[in-house]
Amino acid sequence: MKKIEEPLIVDGKRIDGRKPEEIREIEMRVGVIKNADGSALVRFGNTMVVAAVYGPKPLLPKHLQDPEKAILRCRYGMAPFSVPERARPGPDRRSIEISKVLRLALEPAIFLEEYPRAVIEVYAEVLQADGSTRVTSINAASLALADAGVPMRDLVVGLSGGKVDGTLILDLNGKEDNNCEADIPMGFMPRGEKITLLQMDGDLTPEEVKKIIRMVIDAGKKVYEEQKKALHAKYEKEEVV
Amino acid sequence: MKKIEEPLIVDGKRIDGRKPEEIREIEMRVGVIKNADGSALVRFGNTMVVAAVYGPKPLLPKHLQDPEKAILRCRYGMAPFSVPERARPGPDRRSIEISKVLRLALEPAIFLEEYPRAVIEVYAEVLQADGSTRVTSINAASLALADAGVPMRDLVVGLSGGKVDGTLILDLNGKEDNNCEADIPMGFMPRGEKITLLQMDGDLTPEEVKKIIRMVIDAGKKVYEEQKKALHAKYEKEEVV
């Protein structure tokens, strides 16, 4: 729902100068939290998320264990200073929902059955929010899982698509997110194009929905390459948040 | 405490046209919640309550079990839309107290000792509130217990009495409840006239208190007949909320 009057697309350029299908500058680093079994920092423009993985490790108390596979726990949170108006610390309804969809986005990629009775904990913290925080969290969490050596079918790539001022775009920033006609955050495993997160809100024709999904999958391959590059870089250099 | 100026009794009639000792139109149906082991919907005029019973079933965790009898758990709640000003969801102090007195009203009727280590859960939800919600809840809960086949000494009948504008009345509606000189919600087993719930607030002489209690017990027998009718009807026809 558009709340401001100024145009979001002028002469085919977005407010931050990008073309409609252009993704913001991406930064990805793994191994940034020394205490964690795996960790990653991912930045898309001014959106920055750090994720850490603890586990697989035995789940306690025992009565919560699943004898056939590991339990995946995800927690998405925002630092109070990550948004213009300071956010109250602690989970709200939005972050509880996002924690759930994040878990559902990652579970299909993990060989959970290899760790019966275990738990894998994934924490994603938004340090700076400028739109697309949940898909940035997917990228960070996916890298942190790989960094922790958790066996996975594939990495999960996160990327958002949407529509602003009648134009289909990729990787919404905060102002676009708040004023778009539609927003489609997605997560998927590039190998086989398996969609594990799919949400949408707005007002689109079925054709537009399909077109945006296709755009996200195609462009997501570039994000996938960045993920793989970050994992390789780990073996060359160690750097910490 | 009267908060409004208009009279509540005019020419011997109450604001909804009833005579002082007249009970509102009663609707009682059992088996209305398919998932529950027992359930009932009870309506007194515009006050409508649905109750469900789950159990008797083993109580977990085990250390909460009573080796000699079942534990009865009651929860009374109000739907946010059941009152003129939307109520915040979740228990408040009032509903915590009512949940307790509801439990104390029902316990004497149940052969709890027949189910050692078990729990019986009783949930009463007010869908529409127009006074006397706790006694309506007793009627619904009592029917739901019977519908669940829980062995009982007798049904528990709920009915309120009180005093408005100097007149002793039965079955207070919401406006009367808020502006009465006294309100006496009661629960009792008709066989042997065993009183299991008794509360009162207001300002009455001892004689008035006793007279109202007597009125409630006598009139409660009509409510008892309705309860029995509802239980019989179940075998004739199945209907669901």
Added chain:
Amino acid sequence: MKKIEEPLIVDGKRIDGRKPEEIREIEMRVGVIKNADGSALVRFGNTMVVAAVYGPKPLLPKHLQDPEKAILRCRYGMAPFSVPERARPGPDRRSIEISKVLRLALEPAIFLEEYPRAVIEVYAEVLQADGSTRVTSINAASLALADAGVPMRDLVVGLSGGKVDGTLILDLNGKEDNNCEADIPMGFMPRGEKITLLQMDGDLTPEEVKKIIRMVIDAGKKVYEEQKKALHAKYEKEEVV
């Protein structure tokens, strides 16, 4: 930080007429809560605290037990009517911190290793607050532990020092506490001068800090005598809150 304009020291006297190093009238009584294993009431002027000890007793659930020593639990709280503006019941951040420093102040004095797998619970409730409530709580808790027969290396003495209007003082009252240049609440075992609680806030030279700590230790010996007197008095007379 001084918030008022009136002087707090006039002609070498404090607002309640005391000399800088003078301690308020002290009242100490043990055995005031009949149900408790040990208890004490301590009053310094208008600050009054009652403390109770339950235990040592087995700690449940078992997985929280320490096989080598007793666990000490402390809870500091303020009655809603203990302060000028009614306080909301329940713990706030301040009382959670004070509960912790109280525990750390008492632990060094107790032979916890004599009670493996046990818990000792210490509750301190401020009934009237006029400054120095945490150190008054230490005195009450220490006496309650002794009254409960918990074996201790020494009693723990609580006393505060500070600086107002440029003068170093002892035993701050509420107005002094709110308007002082510095406040140093302390707890210590007089035998060997072992400091177990030490906090400070304000603005002092290192020399002033050291001087106040010395003043508190020296004057604390008088408080120690009062504690011993109260414990002796118990055997002469039984009195209850």
Added chain:
Amino acid sequence: MMEDYVLELIRDGRRVDGRKLDELRPVKVETGIIKRAEGSAKVSLGDTVVLVGVKLDIGEPFPDTPNQGILITNAEFSPIASPDFESGPPGEDAIELARVVDRGIREGKIIDFEKLCIKEGEKVWMVFIDIHVLNHKGNLVDASALAAMAALLDAKFPKYDPEKDELDRETLEGKLPINHKVVTVTLAKLNGKMLVDPIVDEEKVAEATLTIGVKEDGKVSSMQKSGGRGWFSYDEVSKAIDLAISKSKELLKHLE
């Protein structure tokens, strides 16, 4: 076991502490003991000890009673008072107790709420009654109700400056407008017999308890059946009311 012993004695009309069935424990009422509170009282019923503080503040009235003050009653079963009490927010028993004490005062029109109005629809006095249990040996409700009543009678207004809209809590002036006095009398049914002022050992085996609020004028302002897993007959309730009215006079004497 204590339970069996209590019940055995009751069969002969006797009680573990030697009292008669209709005999209260010794009552002691002290007021004005908490200097920070606008009113306060400590009440002992035998070894049960309850402290009540009354605080006054200024707030907005409820929309449906724009010209009336506000009463808020809260009870804490502090873990200081019994090995059975735990830390944490009030449980159902503490909530029930606070609500029973509150209703007796509110519905018995004990306080003249209209006199607590400062400016209709905008500013009224708020009366906070905080019940703090110090030692629990049974019948907390009667001790609490008595202490609440004594603390209300003790309470004075802090000076209010309408221009600065400020309270001067160091200057107290004028008593709270109290219409009547009210106390509660709690009866317990054990082995079919009714007794007053039950101790913990009696509460544990009671079939049920009945708390009755009685005003100075002998009128009833509240009732609450609680405790136990049993019932009352009409006759039992009827006699309980009469007994409560008679015992209330003993309690009311302590408020003079």
Added chain:
Amino acid sequence: MMEDYVLELIRDGRRVDGRKLDELRPVKVETGIIKRAEGSAKVSLGDTVVLVGVKLDIGEPFPDTPNQGILITNAEFSPIASPDFESGPPGEDAIELARVVDRGIREGKIIDFEKLCIKEGEKVWMVFIDIHVLNHKGNLVDASALAAMAALLDAKFPKYDPEKDELDRETLEGKLPINHKVVTVTLAKLNGKMLVDPIVDEEKVAEATLTIGVKEDGKVSSMQKSGGRGWFSYDEVSKAIDLAISKSKELLKHLE
């Protein structure tokens, strides 16, 4: 086990309750059944029953939308409705459901929020949608979204007196300004096949579910992948959208 049986049938394109893969359970919509609510509806999808009440109140607008009303959507999975539901604050599933229903209405511009403005920046209407599950036999989200839409269509304003700044809740006047109608259609993927309106036994073994919000005009207003531990291919999503649009027409008929 039921799980295996469900999956075995699906392999042959059959379902435990005899429905076809693209067949909805019988739908029943009743409105105006809660007299205290400004709008209400009870919806049955087979044995799944959901009650929705709409309440209206007056409040302050959010600073970034000073001329728009406010929508608040809440869902309670009352323990009355299923042995799997527990007392307590809403869990992640109830929160997700409420947010999916809310987004479909909010982002599909179902309500004309600007017509809910009384005085810009100061007073707007607040619309509360409370979803109350009465019996849970699967696909709560479609039942809830349908009931929410029906209750919004049923809702009327209580009379507002701007001078007294008071609501007269006994006088209702004028309907809520509704732009469009929206429903959701949920599909589940089992053994690689897509089916609509899953029951609990199907939800338990689904690889994933996809909820699609469709408006009267055939446009999509929301999507949510949920349930299960699986994924969708692009083609599956594409077909799901087409199927949802077709089934939405059946559901929309019940709102006429």
Added chain:
Amino acid sequence: MMEDYVLELIRDGRRVDGRKLDELRPVKVETGIIKRAEGSAKVSLGDTVVLVGVKLDIGEPFPDTPNQGILITNAEFSPIASPDFESGPPGEDAIELARVVDRGIREGKIIDFEKLCIKEGEKVWMVFIDIHVLNHKGNLVDASALAAMAALLDAKFPKYDPEKDELDRETLEGKLPINHKVVTVTLAKLNGKMLVDPIVDEEKVAEATLTIGVKEDGKVSSMQKSGGRGWFSYDEVSKAIDLAISKSKELLKHLE
């Protein structure tokens, strides 16, 4: 065991990471790294990493300090930072840390609170310091206090338009009014010896720790004994203060 090894080394004046008893770990301070915050800093003390964001907003002053701004300090021990941290509201250690950092700033008069007053009794600036632990390897308090001080020095006001009563968070102007700088130095007592900047393995076996807040001018603004089950003698405290003042100079250099 690590515990025994730590204690054994200390007996000889040595530490597991090879440092001298009075040696800090390498310190690194970066500011301005969170664009959404009005001020921010990331501080590393060896492998301990803490991020602090400062946010500014406008609110009402407290009644007893009508012409002063408001400081709110919060610390989150995010489970991201250590296997020992759990999700949920701040525990006693996080609360203590936030309060110690807060007191050092507040009571050391680090901020000129009177300059944060916009309109006496009505509008003042609120300063939120949010401490976010990224990696916990010991001595969180010194890292947090240093990061908080660096973030305060980094902070700028968002532009305030008094007519519209609005903040323009995209235009920053003017620094926070800072009177002094303050840092904390934490010492731990192990086997009777005092060491600075303890790591987790040392904290676990410490008899006690002492945190001392020191200002640029060498004055003490806060102290907090914490950690362990032991005590300090007067002489130990006295030497600790002198050592803290000397080490504070090293930390303060990183704020230039």
